[in-house]
Amino acid sequence: MSENYSVGIDPSVLAKEPDEKWTDKYPDIDESRVSYESMTSPEFYELEREAVFRRSWLYAGRAEWVDRPGQFFTKEYEVLRNSIIVVHGHDGNVRAFYNVCPHRGNKLVWKDEPGEPIEGVCNRFYCKYHGLGYGTDGKLEVLTDRESWFGDQGTELALAEIPLASWNGFLFVNMNPGGPEQTLREFLGDYYWEGFGWPFEKLTERFVARGVTQCNWKGLMDAFNEIYHGVYVHKEAFPYLQKMDFDALQAMHVKTMALVGQHGFYISPRNPQGLFVTDIERISQCTGTGPQYPAAEDLTRLPPAANPIHTDDWGTSSHFIFPNIQIQFYYPNWYLVYQYWPLAYNRMRFEIDCHYQPSRNFSELISHYGHVATFWDAALQDINNLEATQKGLEMGVFQNWPLTDQELMIRGFHRQIYHHVTRYREERNLDGAAIGPERH
Ligand code: FES
Numbered sequence: 001m002s003e004n005y006s007v008g009i010d011p012s013v014l015a016k017e018p019d020e021k022w023t024d025k026y027p028d029i030d031e032s033r034v035s036y037e038s039m040t041s042p043e044f045y046e047l048e049r050e051a052v053f054r055r056s057w058l059y060a061g062r063a064e065w066v067d068r069p070g071q072f073f074t075k076e077y078e079v080l081r082n083s084i085i086v087v088h089g090h091d092g093n094v095r096a097f098y099n100v101c102p103h104r105g106n107k108l109v110w111k112d113e114p115g116e117p118i119e120g121v122c123n124r125f126y127c128k129y130h131g132l133g134y135g136t137d138g139k140l141e142v143l144t145d146r147e148s149w150f151g152d153q154g155t156e157l158a159l160a161e162i163p164l165a166s167w168n169g170f171l172f173v174n175m176n177p178g179g180p181e182q183t184l185r186e187f188l189g190d191y192y193w194e195g196f197g198w199p200f201e202k203l204t205e206r207f208v209a210r211g212v213t214q215c216n217w218k219g220l221m222d223a224f225n226e227i228y229h230g231v232y233v234h235k236e237a238f239p240y241l242q243k244m245d246f247d248a249l250q251a252m253h254v255k256t257m258a259l260v261g262q263h264g265f266y267i268s269p270r271n272p273q274g275l276f277v278t279d280i281e282r283i284s285q286c287t288g289t290g291p292q293y294p295a296a297e298d299l300t301r302l303p304p305a306a307n308p309i310h311t312d313d314w315g316t317s318s319h320f321i322f323p324n325i326q327i328q329f330y331y332p333n334w335y336l337v338y339q340y341w342p343l344a345y346n347r348m349r350f351e352i353d354c355h356y357q358p359s360r361n362f363s364e365l366i367s368h369y370g371h372v373a374t375f376w377d378a379a380l381q382d383i384n385n386l387e388a389t390q391k392g393l394e395m396g397v398f399q400n401w402p403l404t405d406q407e408l409m410i411r412g413f414h415r416q417i418y419h420h421v422t423r424y425r426e427e428r429n430l431d432g433a434a435i436g437p438e439r440h
């Protein structure tokens with residue numbers, strides 16, 4: 001085994017003895033029960049919007065989506081009550097702007113439904129209200145009713161630009177009113193900044209699932225931050241789980257996990273009993289974990305930060321990037337991005353983007369379709385289950401919840417959320433009951 005990748009983290013956290021606990025590797029984290037007030041309180045949600053989402057770098061999309069001059073996409077951030085445009089300018093620069101016309105505040109770029117994101121290619125953006133036109137650099141280019149304006153008020157109009165930065169083609173924006181508190185590099189930390197190089201730009205075939213569900217956004221992050229619910233929740237989607245014996249199911253523990261600053265990851269093992277495929281999977285050359293044909297370019301070798309222990313039989317490598325996305329690799333040459341966007345304290349929008357290398361033929365395309373159908377089926381099981389979790393939490397019968405060692409990612413994630421909200425409250429001298437990551 002070659003040397004572990006451990007830029008910016010203590011390498012000793014990546015391995016443990018059988019009688020050790022992962023959680024013990026973090027001296028400032030204990031095993032106390034965790035308050036889930038953050039998932040049931042409307043007041044907490046209002047604080048979280050400002051303390052977490054207004055200040056963090058937020059995922060917008062991939063650089064390939066704005067590959068050439070004039071190409072753009074919009075992104076809705078309901079949690080901040082705004083929308084942005086990301087556009088590749090005709091001057092060659094990729095920029096982000098608030099999606100609002102500076103004349104009388106009409107939302108600038110939208111098609112049939114003002115709340116729906118769109119993408120396209122254009123020379124300039126025309127406002128639907130009074131016809132003003134803005135270049136892809138945000139400057140006013142077309143002024144209508146020219147004689148009626150006072151002084152330079154019309155000609156000086158320009159779109160409001162937002163800080164945008166790229167990390168391996170993942171585009172992030174920061175909407176903190178005073179500007180970003182950290183660069184994107186500082187926000188991600190050295191571990192991820194330096195160790196996540198991979199040909200993401202080659203996986204341009206994308207399948208998108210979007211939906212709204214009645215649970216707190218953190219609930220879905222929690223579900224995907226541990227693996228052991230899988231054998232109970234996903235028995236239907238993954239029939240091989242029904243064939244595994246109890247001991248094999250119980251042995252499905254992570255190979256490694258680590259908290260990395262505000263972020264973190266786990267690596268799950270490959271199914272120890274080999275692949276079980278259903279008839280439809282056999283026909284379409286896919287399984288629940290991905291396509292099974294030899295890929296055009298073999299990308300089973302992960303970026304160093306995604307497989308720091310250099311294990312060959314990784315099944316999933318799952319990375320939560322604070323506050324609300326996960327990037328996951330599954331061993332057969334594809335990756336996905338989960339996004340969890342809050343809409344209210346008990347309502348969220350999820351987005352799942354599955355990325356593949358472009359199909360070379362119809363068989364490969366069918367394989368991708370077959371795979372996303374299976375995969376989304378499993379995701380819907382998680383999401384459906386979470387509506388039940390939200391209802392359970394809102395009963396208020398239990399205030400604090402025990403988390404196991406397999407739930408370290410969840411513990412670390414909620415801790416960060418409480419940390420940011422507490423800091424925000426303290427800065428503003430806001431009253432309110434004492435909150436903390438752990439209460440007894
Ligand atoms: S609001 Fe956009 S042109 Fe008037």
Ligand SMILES: [Fe+2]
Binds near residue numbers: 223230234382
């Ligand atoms: Fe799941």
